[in-house]
Amino acid sequence: MDNKKSENLIIAGKNFSSRFLLGTGKFGNKNDLALAIKASNAEIVTVALRRIDLQRHEENILEYIPPDVTLLVNTSGARNATEAVRIARIAREAGYGTWIKVEVINDSKYLMPDNEETIKAVDILTREGFVTLPYIYPDLYAARKLVAVGAPSVMPLGSLIGTNKGLKTKEFIRILIEEIEVPVIVDAGLGAPSHAAEAMEMGADAVLVNTAVATAGNPVLMAKAFAQAVEAGRNAFLSALPVQQDSTQARASSPLTGFLYQ
Amino acid sequence: MDNKKSENLIIAGKNFSSRFLLGTGKFGNKNDLALAIKASNAEIVTVALRRIDLQRHEENILEYIPPDVTLLVNTSGARNATEAVRIARIAREAGYGTWIKVEVINDSKYLMPDNEETIKAVDILTREGFVTLPYIYPDLYAARKLVAVGAPSVMPLGSLIGTNKGLKTKEFIRILIEEIEVPVIVDAGLGAPSHAAEAMEMGADAVLVNTAVATAGNPVLMAKAFAQAVEAGRNAFLSALPVQQDSTQARASSPLTGFLYQ
Amino acid sequence: MDNKKSENLIIAGKNFSSRFLLGTGKFGNKNDLALAIKASNAEIVTVALRRIDLQRHEENILEYIPPDVTLLVNTSGARNATEAVRIARIAREAGYGTWIKVEVINDSKYLMPDNEETIKAVDILTREGFVTLPYIYPDLYAARKLVAVGAPSVMPLGSLIGTNKGLKTKEFIRILIEEIEVPVIVDAGLGAPSHAAEAMEMGADAVLVNTAVATAGNPVLMAKAFAQAVEAGRNAFLSALPVQQDSTQARASSPLTGFLYQ
Amino acid sequence: MDNKKSENLIIAGKNFSSRFLLGTGKFGNKNDLALAIKASNAEIVTVALRRIDLQRHEENILEYIPPDVTLLVNTSGARNATEAVRIARIAREAGYGTWIKVEVINDSKYLMPDNEETIKAVDILTREGFVTLPYIYPDLYAARKLVAVGAPSVMPLGSLIGTNKGLKTKEFIRILIEEIEVPVIVDAGLGAPSHAAEAMEMGADAVLVNTAVATAGNPVLMAKAFAQAVEAGRNAFLSALPVQQDSTQARASSPLTGFLYQ
Amino acid sequence: MNIVVNGTSNIVNEEISLKQFIEKHCPNPERVIAEVNEHIVKRADWDRQLLKENDKLELITFVGGG
Amino acid sequence: MNIVVNGTSNIVNEEISLKQFIEKHCPNPERVIAEVNEHIVKRADWDRQLLKENDKLELITFVGGG
């Protein structure tokens, strides 16, 4: 697909020059979050909704996010389509836009997304005018259905949330990249910039990272590192990587014969 | 070791702000080489020596390398210490410095470096005032001996030359990084920016790439991609990457409980 | 789950002492198939249905399968639940049992199973008295639904059909093994006995192999090799494998101190 | 090499029908050792030497090893060639044969073998009539030198001793298998039967396992599992494994067209 | 009389039963499973099932599969 | 008067508007999103929404999330 090579990431008609999305959970220090957004030039960041704790003064996460950044409200906590829809509506009512990361999880151990419920939620939300970015387990058929009901992007997981294990689903995300026409944003499980570069090298359109940045020793520098890796991987994809040689035999990069030999 | 975290790469007392070294073999178009050096900000590039072809007009590789770049002359073609020493002396006589990548290969199929002969060559060349960067198979004992005879850096292979397979020697390069006090520069086999980032993330001091850049569809952009990945990996190393979670269980980055639930 | 450790593989109340299932496609020589079944002690083998070629005399695959072996009729060719159901009914009508491998594929490039259609087919076939073994992409929610509609086993793919790439879905099959109470049989993509052993070591209940056996240089010996690997992996699972050590540090198996030292 | 396909493992003219070697360290219960030897049909087992503890009654390891088994005395504890030679001579003097696993380690953290000292020890011991099986880091040049000084086999490590990480040196052991004419026995780091099968599949002549068996929940069953996996891998090697398909595209094992379609 | 067999048109001139058709055209009749117009016809009924204009026959058999 | 706030029962003695309740109990009223009986009440309407016996209040806010 030609738009796979466009300069900007385009979602629902909106252009983004950065292909690095940042999650805002787990930051020990909210100032680090603000600096991490700046250091990485992230243009889309996720936030979530939660019941207020009446006993405790909590900081307002939104104060740490620059106004020109696109807020993507995560429906985390939703166990089915109905709950996801309800959270999305609350977010819109609160004045925070219509960009929703549709995350439906009904498994408290592995936190695997429920693709079928996610499709239902996207279907409803799209009709209500939301821009939905569904978080999914990378299944070709589910991705096709999401596109059919109006998802302007899909966000397959690289590995289980928070595990930092990298691209365990590589073979299957590759299929989405080849077959699905909307942007494929790899989300969850990317634990190092090399993982992000690997995703981009094979043609992913963007990546979203949270845990690996927020829990790093230096989250601000790590955010920058991920953003650099995303650019590196993107440039490599555009440059057309050479293939791995399958034989066990080596191939010289220096001239090896004709000198000092008879 | 503390110098593992220094801002610059320091070899034999010389400071380099770039941690990406570029090889000059296999470029289809020499202008691409010049542009690739510029795009990647490489400060050290390798060249080799070969018998002149009396029948054919060949371009002068040196014209494509900016004068402020440090030339590292590869002894490729040497099958033993004696031949490597001879090539190094020729290079010096020709006025091209004293920085030598000591590469001794006596195996035409896998192009594996012969550590023992390499140690002998480094011993001789160091006494003659050369700055030697030995290309090695990552063996702790060989690396220790190289440092003992004066090598200011070691260059272990990531995988077989030209195979683009990445960090197949990861477990053993890690040992060198932990145990050897001189800079560890991963050389050979890195086939994608993600491989370079992975090496830097675990604390390698620099990487050298040739085949993957020179044979890319767009070598100039690929050189830039590798340089970005090296910076990404370096920053991640300095930020202290979070560890991979070994359990199969996921860990939420969003708050999952207390909302919409009873 | 305790039945994970039972001596026999039990599906729909039927006991099998072998945990190796063999596919019958792609055999160059049908005698090899008969010998491979014998050499591997496979007790369940798959067959498929196809339109007769009126021009050509073809061998009867069933003649090469011993009568005490359980035939599992694959619905390959079905693009949706309706077609899968139709194939199953034809098989039963033909007198070949009620054991059906429900395979629904609507993607001619990657041959990925369509979980949703598979669930529908299993639901219908179970009500009609079939024993269904659904071939699936390993998705926790799909597996749960299959069990809910009566599947006595699930057959997740290891990697794409015919690629021999092994357990690319390991992280997700592991979840099925932990969460799903019916036997988990790894199907598709296992290209070497070591892959089969790896699946069994983590607790898979059985494996099904076709391509890697049928296209081996010696299919009969390869069938035996897979069966041995399945037993090896099963025994290792029952023995409780020791864990991998995550540190890079080694741990001596021999006494290293106190001898020859002061 | 043709002898790579011989039925028996032949070392120094002696025939072994088993290709599984067992180490005897770390067994919690010595009866388990005896039973594990029997269950696995191991014909070669390693033992070590240590100073007697005058304060404590210790069991005699040799009582648990059947008399028809070939004892391979490990020189563990030796930090250089001289110490290895001394241990070998003690073993011979004690009446326990001339089969020595030459293990020289001068690194207490990673327990990496020192190839250069190992070569020296093998050279001396061979002249004294010992049968030496050197434990090495898989380096082509070191292996060639060992063969040149008379080693009738080489034992490269799969990964660091005791880590159970499997075949981390796969690319380099493969080179030994292709280039070295004596049997290649993979030793150290094999943590699961699937690892052993993988080594055998690529043509290793045998494997030696200790930690993964001795520290399993059920060491006797685990020994059997490893022996089965070794046979499985051997048979797969003899059968000629089909290659992995590199494209991401799948290949049907069932007929997919011509049925139910127009 | 036109009959569609496994997706291909066939001209049959005489009146013919399913059994006769199969025995005439299939190398191994004992392996055949027959559908007429998407309904399975049991082997015991092949004899009395006469083929009609525009009948759609599927003649199916077991083959190797994974 | 009993009111369920974020899943917990609260006894409220006087008549009180949603606005008053939030300002009294929430540290940052400007961050609060309010549902009463599963219907969102816009901030502009908080003032005239009086709480009633057995009302179920959800008081929600934005937090960091992935």
Added chain:
Amino acid sequence: MNIVVNGTSNIVNEEISLKQFIEKHCPNPERVIAEVNEHIVKRADWDRQLLKENDKLELITFVGGG
């Protein structure tokens, strides 16, 4: 008389042969391999090998190893 056994000093008062020393101190004499001053002493010779001031004894045995 001082004797170093496996790296540790031992005081021995009477004249004693290697055999006597081993039988007195080692729980399983039949398993012992003995070096005196870095030379192996065969079991058959233990009897006539008398220990001397500053002798260095290594008493070794087989153990499990990988």
Added chain:
Amino acid sequence: MNIVVNGTSNIVNEEISLKQFIEKHCPNPERVIAEVNEHIVKRADWDRQLLKENDKLELITFVGGG
């Protein structure tokens, strides 16, 4: 007069200096590094180095390498 240049025999008829030989045969003399009989001859000395029967010349240059 026979001279071996980069491993190949060459017949040279007249008396000739290294400098003359290189200028005559090499497309880019300024890139050449010259060894005669395994000793490097500096560029400044090329002029006075006369070639002799059976001299072994190595004419070398820099090329791309990894």
